[in-house]
Amino acid sequence: MNFCDECGSMMKTEGDAWVCDSCGAEERRDEAEEAKTAVTTQGQEESEVVDTSDVDAADMGPTTETRCPECGNDRAFWEMKQIRAADESETRFFTCTECEHKWREDDH
Known part of the structure; x- marks a missing residue:
């Protein structure tokens, strides 16, 4: 560049x-x-899918106010992970506190 x-x-x-x-x-x-x-991506590992279906709610971590696209609930557990290149922003993962629907948000 x-x-x-x-x-x-x-x-x-x-x-x-x-x-x-x-x-x-x-x-x-x-x-x-x-x-x-x-710069190449050769040799970099693919990110793994993290299964949180067997994790208790108390162990899920912090919650935030955000709207679930599935049920409309206004609270979700959240975590951030670096799944792309280091010079790109982290991805936010959410799990609804009501229906346990999972979604993610990326900065565009």
Whole structure:
């Protein structure tokens, strides 16, 4: 990933050049330098599904005020987990205190 020296915007690749969508500045790509900083997901483990069906309510953790999309109840247990790349925000998992419906919220 490169940032424009002129305006600071993120640049994209077009063939053998980095191009800024904001101001149109261009610079040549250095493939040897890019290869040293390339990021891959190879070797990373898939996140596991966590089964909370056998966990007592007292052990579920904190609750918050949020509306269950299934039954309309206004309280849910919650927890946050980092399931994507470290530079992305955590995912919030909710379990309704009434019907035990489970859902998640991601920042977009």
